[in-house]
Amino acid sequence: MLQAESLSKTFGPRMAVDHVSFDVRAGEIFALVGPNGAGKTTTLRMLAGLIRPSSGAVRFHGSVGFLTEAPGLWDRLTVRQNLKVHARLHGLPRPDRAVDAAMELFGVADRAADPAAVLSKGLRQRVALARTLLHDPGAVLLDEPTSGLDPESARDVRDLIVRLRDERRAVLISTHNLDEVDRLADRVALLNTRLVALDTPQSLRARAFGARVRVRLTGPAEAHAHTLGAAGLTDIRADGHTLSIGIDGGASRTPEIVRRLVDAGAGIEAVEPEEPSLEQVYLRLLNGPPEGGPYVRGES
Amino acid sequence: MSWSRVTALLGKELTDLRGRPGIFFPGLFTGGVAILLPVFVAILVPAFTGERLADSADLRLAVEFYRQQPGARALAPEAAIQASLFQQFLVLLVLSPVAAAMSIAAYSVIGEKQARTLEPLLATPLTTFELLLAKTLGAFLPALALSFVCFAVDLAVAGLFAEPGVAWALVAPRPLGVLFLMGPMASLTALSLAVCVSARVNDARSAQQLAALVVLPITALLIAQIAGGFVVTIPIILLITGGLALVNVALLRLGVSLFDRETILTRWK
Numbered sequence: 196m197l198q199a200e201s202l203s204k205t206f207g208p209r210m211a212v213d214h215v216s217f218d219v220r221a222g223e224i225f226a227l228v229g230p231n232g233a234g235k236t237t238t239l240r241m242l243a244g245l246i247r248p249s250s251g252a253v254r255f256h257g258s259v260g261f262l263t264e265a266p267g268l269w270d271r272l273t274v275r276q277n278l279k280v281h282a283r284l285h286g287l288p289r290p291d292r293a294v295d296a297a298m299e300l301f302g303v304a305d306r307a308a309d310p311a312a313v314l315s316k317g318l319r320q321r322v323a324l325a326r327t328l329l330h331d332p333g334a335v336l337l338d339e340p341t342s343g344l345d346p347e348s349a350r351d352v353r354d355l356i357v358r359l360r361d362e363r364r365a366v367l368i369s370t371h372n373l374d375e376v377d378r379l380a381d382r383v384a385l386l387n388t389r390l391v392a393l394d395t396p397q398s399l400r401a402r403a404f405g406a407r408v409r410v411r412l413t414g415p416a417e418a419h420a421h422t423l424g425a426a427g428l429t430d431i432r433a434d435g436h437t438l439s440i441g442i443d444g445g446a447s448r449t450p451e452i453v454r455r456l457v458d459a460g461a462g463i464e465a466v467e468p469e470e471p472s473l474e475q476v477y478l479r480l481l482n483g484p485p486e487g488g489p490y491v492r493g494e495s
Numbered sequence: 496m497s498w499s500r501v502t503a504l505l506g507k508e509l510t511d512l513r514g515r516p517g518i519f520f521p522g523l524f525t526g527g528v529a530i531l532l533p534v535f536v537a538i539l540v541p542a543f544t545g546e547r548l549a550d551s552a553d554l555r556l557a558v559e560f561y562r563q564q565p566g567a568r569a570l571a572p573e574a575a576i577q578a579s580l581f582q583q584f585l586v587l588l589v590l591s592p593v594a595a596a597m598s599i600a601a602y603s604v605i606g607e608k609q610a611r612t613l614e615p616l617l618a619t620p621l622t623t624f625e626l627l628l629a630k631t632l633g634a635f636l637p638a639l640a641l642s643f644v645c646f647a648v649d650l651a652v653a654g655l656f657a658e659p660g661v662a663w664a665l666v667a668p669r670p671l672g673v674l675f676l677m678g679p680m681a682s683l684t685a686l687s688l689a690v691c692v693s694a695r696v697n698d699a700r701s702a703q704q705l706a707a708l709v710v711l712p713i714t715a716l717l718i719a720q721i722a723g724g725f726v727v728t729i730p731i732i733l734l735i736t737g738g739l740a741l742v743n744v745a746l747l748r749l750g751v752s753l754f755d756r757e758t759i760l761t762r763w764k
Contacts, residue, residue, distance in 0.1 A: 206761060237761070243618055246757045261618040265611035269507065271514035276507070283503030284619040326615065 196220050197242065197259070197334040197365045202251035204237050211237045213389045214251065219334065219365040224356065226380035227369040228477060233386045235369040236264065239336045242367070255365075260332035264339045266323035270312035274303055274322050277311055278329060285330040297325040301355065317348025324355055334365040341375060353379060373473040383473075385480050392480045400471055403479040405430070407469035408449050410438045413462030422459040423452060439469055500621050501629045508633025512599065519641060522595020526645035529587035530652055537580040538656050548576040574658035581653055581661060585670050586727070589678035591645050592638030593685045599637070600689035603630035605697065608759060617756060627690055627750045634686045639679055646674055672732040680739035687746035694754040 197219040204212040212234040219225040227235050240246045242253050243261035268277050275294055282290035298304040301321045311319065320340065327335060340356065341349040356379060359366050370376060376383055377396055385391040385399075392399055407430075412419065416433040423431050423440060428448075430441030438456075442448045453466060512518065541548055548554050549572035570578060604626075607613035616626070654662035664670075688708075692701070 240760065245614065245617055245760060261615070263611070263614040263618070265614075267610070267612040267615040269511060269612055270610070271511050272507065276510060280503050280507045281615070281619060284500050284616075284621050286497070286499065286620065323615070 196255070197367065198254040199238065199242060200252045200254060202238060202241055202248045202253070204234070204241060204246070205249045210388060212241070212248075212386075215386065215390045216251075217384050217390065217393055219367045221333070221365050222360055222363040223381045224360050224366045224368065224379050226376040226383045227367060227386055228371070228373065228376055228383060229386035229391075230481065234388050235386055236338055238386065239338050239367070239369055242334075243336055255334055257333035258330055260327040260330065260335045262323055262327040262335070262337045262340055264342065266319040268311035268314075268319055268322060268326075271310060273308050273310055274298065274314070275307040277322065278326055281326050282329050287330060293329055297329050300328075301325040302351075315348070317344050317351065320344060320348065320352055321355070324352065328359075332364070335359055335367070337366065337368045339370055340368055341370070341372060349375075373477055377473045385477065387481060396473055396476075399476050399480065400473075403476040404471045406442050408440050408442055408452065408466065409469040410440065410452065410456065410466050411464040412436050412438065412456075413464055419456055419459055419461045422455060422461075426451075426455050428452070436464075496622070496625055496628075497620075500619075501625050501632070504616075504621065504626065504629035505632050505636075508629060509637070512633070512637055518598055519595050519637070521598070522591045522593075522638065522641050525594040526588060526591035526641065526648075529584050529591060530645060530649045532587070533577075533581045533584045534652055534656060537577040547573055549573045570660050570664065571658065574660050574664075577653075577657045578661045578664035581649070581657065581665055582670050585646075585649075585665070585673050588642065588645055588649065589673060589681060592642040592678065592682045595641050596634040596638035596682065596686050597689055599634040600631065600686040601693055601700075603634065603690050604693040604754075604759070608697070614760060617760070623751050623754045623756070624747070627694065627747060627754065630693075631683070631686050631690050631747070634689070635679075635683050638682050638686070642674065642678060642682070669727070669729055669732070672729055672736075673727060676736040677727075677732050677739070680736045680743065683743050684739050684746065687743050687750065691746055691750040691753055694750055694759075 199215055199217050202212055202215045203210070215234070215238060217225070227238065229235050237246070239261065241248045242255075243259055244253070245261070269280075272280070275298070278294040278297060279290050282293045287293045295304070298307055301324055303318060303321050303325060306314065306318060311322065314322065324340070327337075337356065341352050344352060353375065356366060356368065360381075368376075368379070380396060382393065382395055383399060384393040392402070394402065410416075414436065416436055416438045419438060420431045420433045423438070428440055428442075430443075432439040440452060442452070449466065453463065456463060537548065554576050604613070607616060650662050650665055653665055
């Protein structure tokens with residue numbers, strides 16, 4: 196397990212990271228999100244040992260692989276040469292064998308003799324990922340791993356990230372792509388110099404917006420809002436043929452809502468849980484942090 | 496320190512340089528000038544004017560002085576003057592590797608930062624000392640090879656066009672000491688300085704300009720020698736070489752203390 200214990204970093208008078216604590220477990224994808232300048236890259240650099248924290252500590256037994264924001268390949272060197280230099284820098288006993296295995300694993304073996312300069316962005320990112328994993332690290336830090344990639348390349352990289360989780364590595368990704376976070380992350384930390392929130396995407400949704408159910412009716416919804424109001428439900432929004440209902444008691448109240456609507460003569464087309472996008476959750480949590488400090492759950 | 500890591504990065508530096516042959520142009524140019532100037536002064540001008548150097552009263556002093564060196568007494572007057580002139584310009588040959596390697600060294604750290612390859616490099620177990628040593632050697636070894644090539648060409652030119660015995664006079668201890676002891680050490684000093692500056696400033700041109708200042712003492716030495724005010728003898732060569740070796744060790748240590756990973760990663764753009 197990779198642990199950040201009350202990490203802080205100041206650059207002169209500016210506080211870049213303020214007492215941030217979290218852990219990344221083996222076999223977990225942990226996403227670090229936040230606005231530009233929130234301290235994500237600084238946190239990653241502290242976790243990778245590139246810069247020293249002003250206070251706090253990083254705890255991890257094993258090696259860490261760090262994929263930097265830019266692939267950082269030497270353009271005049273071939274793919275194989277790029278990887279071999281890093282394999283030797285990591286002191287691998289059989290660098291050629293490790294490079295061959297990494298190129299095979301990341302699907303770049305057929306480009307081994309090509310200079311890095313001629314590779315597409317997606318391929319460069321694959322090679323950079325291969326380089327990050329050459330020394331078989333237990334924890335992997337990925338800074339904007341799909342930034343600037345076309346959808347197909349981004350999907351390939353996401354598949355590779357999932358593979359890392361399946362291999363029981365602790366995976367931390369820093370990204371602005373909230374759709375990606377939604378697809379990949381087991382837990383999300385929202386950082387804005389300080390830790391604003393940390394939980395599973397689902398729990399963060401519930402935290403930011405509460406649990407809601409959406410009911411699509413065959414007719415206008417407005418009339419039936421009163422029916423539900425009379426049943427004690429207070430958070431009801433009607434929009435055209437759709438009712439959006441806040442359910443504090445959780446999903447267990449959904450059958451009761453359906454029954455009351457049917458009893459009131461409503462024609463029901465569909466009933467589904469209402470899920471705000473992670474972007475909505477992000478903006479709400481960022482602009483209105485919960486009182487009493489960060490919302491953190493699920494940390495051991 | 497791990498030599499394996501140093502050689503890994505050094506190998507990368509040399510491979511990278513193979514793709515940038517143009518970077519050696521300043522060194523080749525300086526080396527070419529150092530080879531051609533004595534040919535022009537000692538062989539071509541007398542050939543075109545029809546006057547032998549030995550007939551010039553101004554150069555008789557040079558002959559007398561030159562013949563004091565061991566192994567030079569047997570040379571004919573014309574050959575002695577030619578050998579003297581070829582030796583004078585050998586100091587200029589010392590500048591060629593410095594010129595060749597200066598831009599390599601000046602870009603060493605900044606170049607990695609600008610190419611955004613420094614951060615992945617620093618994420619490996621490579622230490623600052625190993626990084627700077629590999630960078631310095633990466634600039635020094637090609638420069639040394641260049642100076643050897645230039646000297647070989649210089650010998651060949653002297654053997655082909657100068658009086659008999661001139662080429663042999665160039666492989667005497669004094670010129671060899673200048674080229675293979677003082678020259679490489681001066682080159683290493685310049686490059687260590689350039690790497691130090693490269694680790695501190697975020698602009699390669701600044702690094703190059705500051706480090707190029709080391710050329711000034713060598714140029715002063717050349718001028719003093721040509722003017723007859725100073726003669727580079729073997730004890731002086733050994734003294735300068737030893738002094739420069741100490742300076743080089745100090746510069747490498749200075750480079751390590753100046754290399755601020757945090758500033759380089761977070762503030763250089």
